[in-house]
Amino acid sequence: MSDPLVSTAWLGERLGGPDVQVVDATWFMPDEGRLGRDAYAGGHIPGAVFFDIDEIADHTTDLPHMLPSPETFAAACGTLGLRRDATVVVYDGQGVFSAPRVWWTLRTMGFPQVFVLDGGLPKWRAEGRPIETMAPNPATTTLAPALEPSLVRDIEAVRTTLQRGEAQVVDARSGPRFRGEVPEPRAGLRGGHMPGACNVPWNGLINADGTMKPAPDLRAAFEAAGVDLAGAIVTTCGSGVSAALLALALARLGREDVAVYDGSWTEWGGRTDTPVVTGA
Secondary structure, eight states, rough: OOOOOHOOOOOOOOHTTTTTTEEEEOOOOOOGGOHOOOHHHHHOOOTTTTTTTSSSSOTTSTTOOOOOOHHHHHHHHHHHHHOTTTTTEESSSSSSSSSSHHHHHHHHOOOOSSEETTTHHHHHHHHOOOOOSSSSOOOOOOOOOOHHHEEEEHHHHHHHHHHHOOOEEEEOHHHHHHOOOOOOOOOOOOSBBOTTOOOOGGGGGGTTTTOOOHHHHHHHHHHHHTTTTTTEEEEEOOOHHHHHHHHHHHTTTTTOEEESSSSHEEEEEEEOOSBOOOOO
């Protein structure tokens, strides 16, 4: 399949099959005062395992949910019973929000067949499809560590990219945050954006029902922001979550090679040695 999204009907027909694994990636912004794990416990798609992006992360840094080492990741996914020879479908409790982060993470760590459930749990529930509260007990698997470095960028790579004009940086934050008109939700961060970055707010790519907009609308949104869809692209956001949503949208347009800046604005805006501009 070329589309990285699958429908609820597609998953409903295959749910419980031996070669389809379902992952709940629900995550909430820190100021929402909710935990994805609690939402998962309150009801999830049958057989889904919970992927905690704050737990399966690099704990040697104070930056939130940074990619862990391939070894740490492989061990965590083995505990969840995930397999690289299976088709993995990731969803979240908002529609399409945090699931793309896990979609991108799995792809970066060597999973070849990963998809996002369009509309997520809200659409699944609205259609009256089955929900369970009992957590599954998957058989553990042994995964070899793997990493696809082309899909991730660190701060030095982004700094070089900006200096040399090697790629377009596309920011998923809201327009007011991008322009530095409102405070960042995380304390201590400067407002504004990286020099030369384009702004494609993630929520403009999502329909009111939580599904992702069709490909022609996605293309129009990127082109309206000045993004050359044939050029190299790196996405960024506040902490690397909605940046992955942009990467998902671009994958729908055939750009499966888009990299995500993992540290995003939490790292860039929290330092004093990085250039920041305000305004449009």
